[in-house]
Amino acid sequence: MNDITLNELINYLDHSNILIKANAIFQLVKLKVHDELALEKLVQLAKRIDEEPKVLGQYNNGFFALAALNWLETENSVEKFEEIVLNINLEKRIILTTLIEEKPYLYL
Numbered sequence: 001m002n003d004i005t006l007n008e009l010i011n012y013l014d015h016s017n018i019l020i021k022a023n024a025i026f027q028l029v030k031l032k033v034h035d036e037l038a039l040e041k042l043v044q045l046a047k048r049i050d051e052e053p054k055v056l057g058q059y060n061n062g063f064f065a066l067a068a069l070n071w072l073e074t075e076n077s078v079e080k081f082e083e084i085v086l087n088i089n090l091e092k093r094i095i096l097t098t099l100i101e102e103k104p105y106l107y108l
Contacts, residue, residue, distance in 0.1 A: 006033065013041040013065075021045075022055050026106065027074045034074045042068050046084050049092060058095055062079075067099045
């Protein structure tokens with residue numbers, strides 16, 4: 001309903017509820033937010049790709065955060081995306097590629 005501030009939205013990336021966290025990630029992409037704090041929080045989430053609980057199918061908020069860095073398409077976000085992708089295994093890269101390609105179906 002657009003009744004929260006950008007800072008509140010960014011702070012939802014720290015929420016303990018996995019669905020609220022996922023929705024915050026999607027809203028940041030939808031709104032094309034590339035604020036430095038938002039990017040840093042996405043990076044921290046993306047680095048926890050092995051620790052985050054599953055949200056939907058094989059995806060967790062680590063995958064969503066990493067995909068979001070790619071979807072934002074800024075020089076800084078893509079650079080951070082590429083750095084993190086280098087450190088994940090091939091199986092997770094395949095899952096990530098599928099997620100990135102599914103963006104249009106996620107209504108983003």
